Amino acid sequence: MSTSERAELLILQAVRLTGVADEGAVLDRALLGEHQVREVLEQAAADGLVEQFRLADVGGWVLTESGSVxxxxxxxxxVQAADARAVLSAALERFEQINGPFVERVAQWQLQSTLATTTGFGGADDAAVGALLADLTQSGDDLRSALADLVVALPRFGRYPFQFSAALDRARGEGLRWVTGVGLLSCHAVWAEVHQDLLSSLGLARGRTAG
Incomplete structure (x- = not known):
C-alpha cells in the first residue's frame, strides 16, 4: 500500500467511524497533519467519495456510496498486504469477550449523563464513582491486551488503547461525559469505534462474527 493510499484509508475510515465528521474529528482519528487531512478530503470530495452534510447545528463530511466502496x-x-486477517479475527474474538461487560456497565450510567443538571458524576456517591472508574481502568487494560498482537500487524489500531486511557483520565477530572458522551472521544465512543473498525476491517457487518 502506497503512502497516499494509507493516508486516504486513515482519513476515509475516520469519516466512516464518526458518521458525520468535521475536520477536527478526522484529525483526532487519522492522526495526520492538518494540511494533509485537508488535502485528502478535498481530493476525496472531488472524486465523489465524501460530501458535506449539515442538519441544524450538526455538520461535517460523510461518506458517499462510492466512498464506502x-x-x-x-x-x-x-489486511491482505499485512497478512493480518487471522490476527484481526483473533482480536475481534477477544474484544467480543470483554464487550458485553463494558456495554452493560456504561449503560447503567448513560441516562444520568444526559440530564441537563448533571455535572461531574451527578448525584452518584463516591463509592459508586470509584467502582465505575476501577471497572473502566480494568476495561482499558483488557482492551490493550486484546489489541496487542493486532497493533504489531496494523499499527493504526494503536490509537484506541491510548485514547481510551486519555478519556478515562479526563473523566477522573471532568466527570461522566468523558465516559458516556457523544460528539467527543469518550470511553464509550472509543470503544464503539474499536468494534466497528475490527468488523469493517474484516469486511463484516455489525452483528456478524469473524467465524
Missing part, C-alpha cells in the same frame, strides 16, 4: 477496498488491501 473505496474504504472497503482499501481496508481489504491493507
Amino acid at each position: 473505496q474504504v472497503a477496498r482499501l481496508l481489504s488491501q491493507e
Whole structure:
C-alpha cells in the first residue's frame, strides 16, 4: 500500500467511524497533519467519495456510496498486504469477550449523563464513582491486551488503547461525559469505534462474527 493510499484509508475510515465528521474529528482519528487531512478530503470530495452534510447545528463530511466502496477496498488491501486477517479475527474474538461487560456497565450510567443538571458524576456517591472508574481502568487494560498482537500487524489500531486511557483520565477530572458522551472521544465512543473498525476491517457487518 502506497503512502497516499494509507493516508486516504486513515482519513476515509475516520469519516466512516464518526458518521458525520468535521475536520477536527478526522484529525483526532487519522492522526495526520492538518494540511494533509485537508488535502485528502478535498481530493476525496472531488472524486465523489465524501460530501458535506449539515442538519441544524450538526455538520461535517460523510461518506458517499462510492466512498464506502473505496474504504472497503482499501481496508481489504491493507489486511491482505499485512497478512493480518487471522490476527484481526483473533482480536475481534477477544474484544467480543470483554464487550458485553463494558456495554452493560456504561449503560447503567448513560441516562444520568444526559440530564441537563448533571455535572461531574451527578448525584452518584463516591463509592459508586470509584467502582465505575476501577471497572473502566480494568476495561482499558483488557482492551490493550486484546489489541496487542493486532497493533504489531496494523499499527493504526494503536490509537484506541491510548485514547481510551486519555478519556478515562479526563473523566477522573471532568466527570461522566468523558465516559458516556457523544460528539467527543469518550470511553464509550472509543470503544464503539474499536468494534466497528475490527468488523469493517474484516469486511463484516455489525452483528456478524469473524467465524
